[in-house]
Amino acid sequence: MSSAIESVGLSKSFGDIRAVRDLTLEVPSGIMFALVGPDGAGKTTTIRMFCGLLQPTSGSVKIQGRDLAVDRGRVLRDIGYLSQRFSLYGDLSVDENIEFFARLHKVAEFKKRREELLNFTRLEPFRHRLAERLSGGMRQKLSLACTLIHTPRVLFLDEPTTGVDPVSRRDFWKILSNLLKTGITIVMTTPYLDEAERCSRVGLIHEGKLVVVDTPQALKSRLHGAVIELVCTEIRRAFAVLKAAPEAAEVQLFGDRLNLVVQDPEHDAPALEARLAREGIEILDKRIIRPSLENVFISLTQ
């Protein structure tokens, strides 16, 4: 079986609100997949349908070839789910939390697996500490350990790094990357496009619809034109000038530079430079940079 997840026409409505519309998606096994979109786009609703927590209004979901509606019990045994809130028992220790989830999933010899996970997440020295006394990053890792105790084949993470500090976040990513060796498929939702760049496949979701699915690199190559990073004097005035210019498809103002999207760099870039020169704005540095997923997202949703 080559697909971890197959959904066809998946939809969910809450009364008049159509949260997810006609989502058809195929996620191959063994990769890290990101479902990206802003708050309210339908990411969490989608992932909850994938986990069997929510019943779709229409459409179907198959996890590892098994239909979720038909075979829910069997499917649940093979998946792990990390919800957005840290759903741990604060008054139980690290060890006790893992044990609880192990028994819940009827894992026969869980002690060995628990040792592995504690080492893997570097929580071993804290094993007797109560979960409520762990830092945010450590709780995140513990949640992950509890989700992995029954060795699922597909892991669902709902905005796993929201609110987590950068160092812990990077740690977490390392753990996830190492997990991929075991052949597990990881599906995560995130509102952060830069996080999605780390995944090998990305699905952009916007207002309940899946806009596009591809590798980050392929998505970026779809963008017509190039992105130029420009450093100049009086960037705010430069911004105003360039925004009004027809040659710039997109202009973005950052703290100390501008990013321009131009369709035809050879032709458009000099024209824009000329405009700036006419305004007395001096260009200090310019480079062609790689487009970000944000550029892609904006061009696709406008």
Next chain:
Amino acid sequence: MSSNSIVVTALTKAFGKFVAVEGISFSCARGEIFGFLGANGAGKSTTIRMLCGLLAPTSGRATVGGFDIEREPEKVKAHIGYMSQKFSLYEDLTVEENISFFGGAYGLSRAAIHGRLPWVVEMAGLKGREQSLTRTLSAGWKQRLALGCAILHEPEIVFLDEPTGGVDPVSRRNFWELINRLSEKGVTIFVTTHYLDEAEYCNDIRLIHAGRLVAGGSPRELKRIYIKNPILEVECDTVVDALESLQKEPWVIETSIFGTYLHVSVADEAEGRARLVRFFVARDIAVRRIERIMPSLEDVFIQRIEEENRGRREKGI
């Protein structure tokens, strides 16, 4: 009035034996978008609370809008605006009711609120939706409304606490354009966040870790000055397998998977490239491209913090 709207000198705050903020000094020019970065617990929130006049420092001084935070906290509060994460709006009030409420809370007279209301509505792009319940607005609009409510009393300095998490890219851009317009009018914007891509919108940044400032400068300066180890992007097959063995190599400082590529941090670029080629050839893995990439602010942040931690460990702190 000086050209700096916030001046902080050796500010320190201790809670008993625990020193939350230690001797930080910086200044923000008027009309600047200033970024204050740090993880939660690094001393960021404590500093903000002191600057907003909510907490008295243990030692050191700071003036916000020209007013001393210790001696004139009420004046400080009257001259600043504050917009918090996930927007402190009342979901079950309408747009207009929220504006009226916050206006009243800031001590504006009814006439003044009445005068400001159209401006806020216009700025937030909510014309015609004044009677909508706030909860029916999408995140992007709520964000702008929250900003509007925070600047009803026309403060000179606005504190933004993680303002754009989770909002769609278009709304986010519009929001920052709005902030830039404000800043052009001379309003100083003080952004606090631990989302590093938000810091890219700031003109000047300070990084705080374990109560102390550990780096500062514009985004580009930070990337140039503080990255000691160049980062190479490798495009090859079997990225996942390569990762583990690569992590064990002594000349590799740091490595991570980025989509279908590898990011490898090495001590020296030329040497790093050579070693990488040898590594992959020895394992018979095809390499298509090795390229040095610009570090992200996150790379800067993490490298800097790890350096700090190493330094503190060596000193036995």
Next chain:
Amino acid sequence: MIGPLMAVVKKEFIQISRDIRTLIFLLFIPGFLLLLYGFALNFDVQHIPLAVCDQDRSVDSRELVGAFTNTEYFDLVARLDDPREVDSLMGRESFRIVLVIPRGFGNNLQAGRNASVQILLDGANAQSASTAAGYASAIIEGRSLKLTMESLSRAGAGKVALPLRMETRVWYNPELKSVNFLIPGLMAFLLAIIVVVSTAFSIVREKERGTMEQLRVSPLKPIELIVGKTVPYVFISLVSSHIILLLSRVLFGVTIKGDYGLLLLAMLVFLLGGLGQGLLISTVTRTQQVAFQIAILTTMLPTFILSGFVFPVRNMPVVIQAVTYLVPAKYFLIALRSVILKGVGGRAFWPQILFMLAFAALTLGLSIIRLRRPDEEDRTRRRKGKNIP
């Protein structure tokens, strides 16, 4: 099935043992309340504070006063000189009944004329006032009778006997101690609160923390969750109830006249109903605060007022009596009193056991149905317009 279920039971026990506040609530508060109510709630009216205004100051008047003060019913707390003082002092002072003996009382008695005395009562507390009046009148009538008999025998009638005599025998509570009446009621009251509140808390806590969701993605079945979460509280409630029994015996001398096994059966069935009620509450609330309020409201008041704990059901208006049929504590109380006080066999209260079982079945059944519906929380969130995070 055992694996996940035992995991839940074990987890609950660990959590309970680490939650000192709840532990104190479940184990010690009942004992404490028992002490408090047991000693404080006393329907036996004794030591009524009495004031005497003896204007006669004769041997006869002193003997009459003696008749009052020699009993446990009245305590002499004040002597007044003038009956007019009564008006201003009644209600403000500590006495609640005044005996006024006018001048000439003794002379009238000796002369064989009618000698009247006045009894003044503080009617603010109507119940004890009427009791006090009753006692006073009994004392006076008794004294009157005694004096009559004395004068008759002096007049040569010989030993005179009273035509009517009353022999009282009290079944089940020979000393008529109200504490015996109250203890079963207290037990029911405390148990009801304990079991409903703690069960409601237990599920709602999961919801509040967000762990409920995690559980729903696991193979854990709703029935396993319910049983696993309630078993520890059944256990603790039983421990609580035995603490109450022990304390009742040690402090108030209440013993179980009937079969202990039957008592246990009644307790278990009642607890089951309480569990069901607590569970049902937890399926309709989302925060511990609200769960607590509803739990207290639906146990404390009905149990105290409508179960026959303090106020006899038969004295209530018919409509209210009908409502009491819905209060499980009422049936439990009948069963408890039967076993503890009357020592009768199960035959006397099997209808009550059946009612309690029906209540348990109803509440548990409804809870299971509600727990099976997964979408519910999301639907409510969407309806309220909250962003699903």
